[in-house]
Amino acid sequence: MKTPVIVISGFLGSGKTTLLLKLIQEVHRRGIKPAILMNELGRQDVDGHILSQATDGLIMEKLLDGCICCSKKSEISNAITTLLSQSPDVILIELTGVANPEEVVDEMAEPGLLNEVFLQRIITVIDAENVLEYNSIFSSDKQLVHTLRRQIEVADIVIVNKRDLINDSHLSKVVKLVEKHNDKARIFTTIQTQVDFIPLLDGLQPLNLPAKKSSPFNMLSRHSHHNDGHKQNHTSFSRIQTVYIPLQQNMPLSLRRIEKFLKSWGNQILRAKGYVSVNSSSEILLIQFAGKQIQWEPSSYKGPQYIVIIGFNLDSVTLMEAWG
Numbered sequence: 001m002k003t004p005v006i007v008i009s010g011f012l013g014s015g016k017t018t019l020l021l022k023l024i025q026e027v028h029r030r031g032i033k034p035a036i037l038m039n040e041l042g043r044q045d046v047d048g049h050i051l052s053q054a055t056d057g058l059i060m061e062k063l064l065d066g067c068i069c070c071s072k073k074s075e076i077s078n079a080i081t082t083l084l085s086q087s088p089d090v091i092l093i094e095l096t097g098v099a100n101p102e103e104v105v106d107e108m109a110e111p112g113l114l115n116e117v118f119l120q121r122i123i124t125v126i127d128a129e130n131v132l133e134y135n136s137i138f139s140s141d142k143q144l145v146h147t148l149r150r151q152i153e154v155a156d157i158v159i160v161n162k163r164d165l166i167n168d169s170h171l172s173k174v175v176k177l178v179e180k181h182n183d184k185a186r187i188f189t190t191i192q193t194q195v196d197f198i199p200l201l202d203g204l205q206p207l208n209l210p211a212k213k214s215s216p217f218n219m220l221s222r223h224s225h226h227n228d229g230h231k232q233n234h235t236s237f238s239r240i241q242t243v244y245i246p247l248q249q250n251m252p253l254s255l256r257r258i259e260k261f262l263k264s265w266g267n268q269i270l271r272a273k274g275y276v277s278v279n280s281s282s283e284i285l286l287i288q289f290a291g292k293q294i295q296w297e298p299s300s301y302k303g304p305q306y307i308v309i310i311g312f313n314l315d316s317v318t319l320m321e322a323w324g
């Protein structure tokens, strides 16, 4: 059984740690065992300290002094593997304010983690007081503006926090902004991230308990089954899906066919990677598809061949059928 992962994203100071603390308390109350992965930009482990103080015996890994989205990316997999050794029921990841949640999902599709974890959902916390100004404040930093937009676009749940600091008309502008970038996510308006936990934790259960009936909230976010080609033993509620396509060794594939297939899905395919031998060669190549660019690199990989596709609003069944 794969372990669900909930990613908490949102710009600096929006309320991510405040929310994480509440989530930890709530999952404990439900008998669900969490493990935490914290990522902080600075060397100082402020948030980790806050969490340890608030909760005894917390299973936690910290990636300090760098963002998961760049320098720390390769360390995610080690940190998650360490957390998994404690058999948690859920992994909660708090990203730095400047991280794009897609990067973590990307890392979760690496061979070492692919069969161990799956993305349950992405929750993005927004600082309602400041979010409207980000575009102008950061106009010189296109990458940052893009990241902040992606944090909203890929979220399954958006928490518009710090309601106490804004008036009604400001709030309606913030909600409009969120809806403009994401018309599928559930939006909650909160003070101190005080929110209804049911949709946030929907689908989680303590290990060894029979699957519970779905809550009505399931209907509100796009419901997708992970299809790893073998088993469908869990449900992701995220709009980002990871689809594993096993490739038969003896079925000749052409480079052109793969490239055409990946490009035919337009923006719905965010990322693809895998190990494939093409054009009847015995050599296995690493395929990397990101930002509409496809790269083929030599590799020393010897395992079963596959392609992993990370999609956005993608129906994994349709994708598998289209692959044939």
Ligand SMILES: Nc1nc2c(ncn2[C@@H]2O[C@H](COP(=O)(O)OP(=O)(O)OP(=O)(O)O)[C@@H](O)[C@H]2O)c(=O)[nH]1
Pocket: 010, 011, 012, 013, 014, 015, 016, 017, 018, 019, 047, 096, 097, 161, 162, 163, 164, 165, 190, 191, 192, 193
């Ligand atoms: N006024 C107000 N302050 C809030 C609210 N929610 C959180 N805060 C405060 O905002 C500050 C930042 O909150 P955090 O939860 O640490 O935010 P964060 O997103 O984890 O911050 P980084 O780790 O720096 O990215 C803290 O001082 C919180 O107490 C809110 O709804 N209203």
